Amino acid sequence: MRVFVPFDARDPKTRLAPVLDDDERAAVARAMRRDVLDALAETSHDPVVLATESVDADVPVTVDASPLTEAVNDALAGVDGPAAVVMADLALATPAALDRLFAPDADVVLAPGLGGGTNALVARHPDFRVDYHGVSYRDHREAAAAVGADVATVDSFRLAVDVDDPADLAEVLIHTDGHTAAALREAGVELAVDEGRVAVSRSGENGA
Ligand SMILES: Nc1nc2c(ncn2[C@@H]2O[C@H](COP(=O)(O)OP(=O)(O)OP(=O)(O)O)[C@@H](O)[C@H]2O)c(=O)[nH]1
Ligand SMILES: C[C@H](OP(=O)(O)O)C(=O)O
Structure with missing residues (x-):
């Protein structure tokens, strides 16, 4: 199955600005994309990066500068048969978690994100189209x-954590050891374990 991996290269991950500067956010966004593509490479599906501009990747890249929803709907319309969309910021994704997305035989399979987004989906119904942002999981149902179209929902921690806010970086450091964790360590981001919920802080010369 064709799997589109949307990637915005222009000013990625602005919500991480409290912890990472522009270059670091770009590096972390690239690293997350690599982790997602590495995980997809171990499934039996065919990833294509759907990027806002040309990027280096080991898989085909389609460039479309349109807004996310439009770009994904154009991509879905261009596929004859089922297709999937897996966001490039799912740093916790594993082949096993992704196989759970691909397994149900439903017309539409949704992997909700924390906060109501849609982190990954499979579309087997020819008329299903996406509408991202807001509570897109509810909108997609x-x-x-x-x-x-009938819907199956995938209840997966690893697919539910998309890296949007600084608190999500703690989940990356706790649960992964891939390119994203390495990029965070390079930036001096480390776990800050205090009372209450675990967070991240900066260490060394980069310390904020
Ligand atoms: N092709 C494409 N991908 C996008 C676009 N906007 C976001 N994405 C990708 O879609 C996924 C989810 O993005 P979001 O978390 O909503 O937004 P973001 O731009 O990554 O981050 P923020 O700037 O913090 O909102 C990520 O993989 C982004 O790279 C877009 O306009 N076009
Ligand atoms: C694209 C958007 O992602 P979020 O802004 O929820 O991370 C969504 O899933 O609708």
């Missing part, structure tokens, strides 16, 4: 119902 309604969009599926509107075209008569």
Whole structure:
């Protein structure tokens, strides 16, 4: 199955600005994309990066500068048969977690993100289209119902954590040891274990 991996190269991961400067955010975004593509490479599917501009990747890259929803819908419309969308910021994704996305035989399979987004999906119904941002998980359930598509939801911690906010970086450091964790260590980001929820802080010369 074709798997589109949307990637915005322009000013990635702005919500991480409290912890990472521009170059570090770009490096972490690239590292997350590599981790997602590495995990997809161990499934039996065909990833294509759907990027806002040309990027280096070991898989084909389609460049489309349109906003996310439009770019994904154009991509889905260009596929004859089922297709999937897996966000490039799922740093915790593993081949096993992704196989759980691909397993259900439903018209639409949704992997919700924390906060109500849609971190990954499979579209087997030809008329299903996406509408990202806001509570897109809820919107995608309604969009599926509107075209008569049945929906399966994947209950997966590793697919639910998309790296949006500084607190999500703690999950990367706790649960992974890939390119993203390495990029965070390079930037001096480390776990800050105090009372309450674990967080991250900066160490060394980069320390903020
Ligand atoms: N092709 C494409 N991908 C996008 C676009 N906007 C976001 N993405 C990708 O979609 C996924 C989810 O993005 P978000 O977390 O909503 O936004 P973000 O731009 O990564 O981060 P923020 O700047 O912090 O909102 C990530 O893999 C992004 O790289 C877009 O306009 N086009
Ligand atoms: C693209 C968007 O991602 P979020 O802003 O929730 O990370 C969504 O999943 O609808």
